[in-house]
């Protein structure tokens with residue numbers, strides 16, 4: 138045996154390094170729960186690259202802890218209470234360990250025997266999620282690497298079931314289309330184009346002033362699409378929209394889809410997790426009437442990225458993604474092998490996603506997820522109130538979950554100037570690294586955007602953020618540099 142191979146697989150080295158890494162991460166978690174640290178240490182992309190290029194050139198020792206510490210140092214640290222940026226949550230440590238187990242075992246999931254426990258656990262996780270969403274035992278589905286892929290997978294199934302051509306086997310001559318809110322995530326638009334429907338295949342319903350789909354316009358948009366020669370096969374509801382966290386009226390969309398025999402898909406990447414909250418599940422009323430729902434575990438269910446559940450109300454549809462409708466009509470139940478997951482997902486080799494999700498369910502139970510989701514939404518709503526109470530701040534729309542958009546708005550400033558001002562505030566906050574928040578642009582206005590995913594974030598952290606924004610804003614204005622749009 139060559140020395141290098143012996144060394145790379147040395148069990149004692151692995152034990153020592155593994156313990157050192159877990160100790161390091163546990164210490165960092167303990168200290169971020171106790172005191173304030175910076176959330177990130179900002180470096181411009183080129184400088185970040187130079188750092189790593191130098192690391193490669195000058196690497197001296199073979200202790201991976203130096204590497205691990207350095208990666209940690211330049212990561213955004215979701216475990217800090219002042220992390221309030223993108224929608225991803227700090228993973229429950231047990232699920233990070235489950236991810237590590239999966240990485241070590243490296244079972245590829247492409248066929249049942251190369252992932253037996255994770256395959257069976259995947260079926261179980263889907264059943265648990267489906268029950269939580271209010272679906273019956275008929276429901277089935279798969280886990281995918283992310284909401285983007287789950288949405289595309291669902292829409293392919295929708296086409297297979299609803300289109301009257303055999304598109305999968307013979308292609309199509311028709312112009313298919315779906316209806317979706319203008320506020321939907323861009324991955325829905327991409328899915329439509331990937332399916333070959335082009336720009337004409339996506340019909341965007343305008344949103345109201347709370348950024349929810351104006352469902353009262355669906356009949357007219359549908360009529361118009363048909364008179365333009367389009368075959369509408371689906372409506373996609375957002376639960377919620379990414380930018381503002383606005384939930385479409387799922388009951389209204391369900392009624393409309395039933396009336397016209399359309400597929401109802403819900404992009405619940407962020408908000409379908411409200412199904413786990415006793416207090417807030419009413420926000421997603423009507424979810425159980427959808428034909429398919431995509432839900433990310435890595436956003437509101439504290440699981441490492443990316444882990445997504447795609448649930449079909451009628452489990453048979455879950456076998457339709459890469460198949461022709463006729464096929465499914467003639468197939469015996471026994472031909473639908475639940476354990477051949479690769480037949481139903483894009484991924485051939487796939488991470489052992491189910492183990493990450495199940496580790497949380499099994500260790501901490503549904504009540505923990507309820508507590509987490511409820512805490513996050515409570516924080517979002519409270520932050521909305523604090524913004525309204527602050528005369529220097531403007532709330533974009535009342536938060537419906539843990540996503541909150543707002544801006545610094547000193548009196549007497551025009552929109553163009555306010556846009557540039559808020560851009561600069563957000564940039565300065567990024568560079569300082571005490572907080573991590575993001576921004577979004579809606580209808581020509583730049584908003585600061587927070588997702589409150591760290592359950593340890595306190596009201597005082599939110600107050601601190603608002604006063605930091607005010608101070609930063611005043612300072613920028615006082616510098617007298619012209620703030621232009």
Ligand SMILES: *Cc1c(COP(=O)(O)O)cnc(C)c1O
Nearest residue numbers: 283284285322377379404406407
């Ligand atoms: C985050 C998000 C997506 C994308 O999901 P990924 O898991 O990042 O692929 C899709 N839709 C909505 C509404 C989202 O919030």
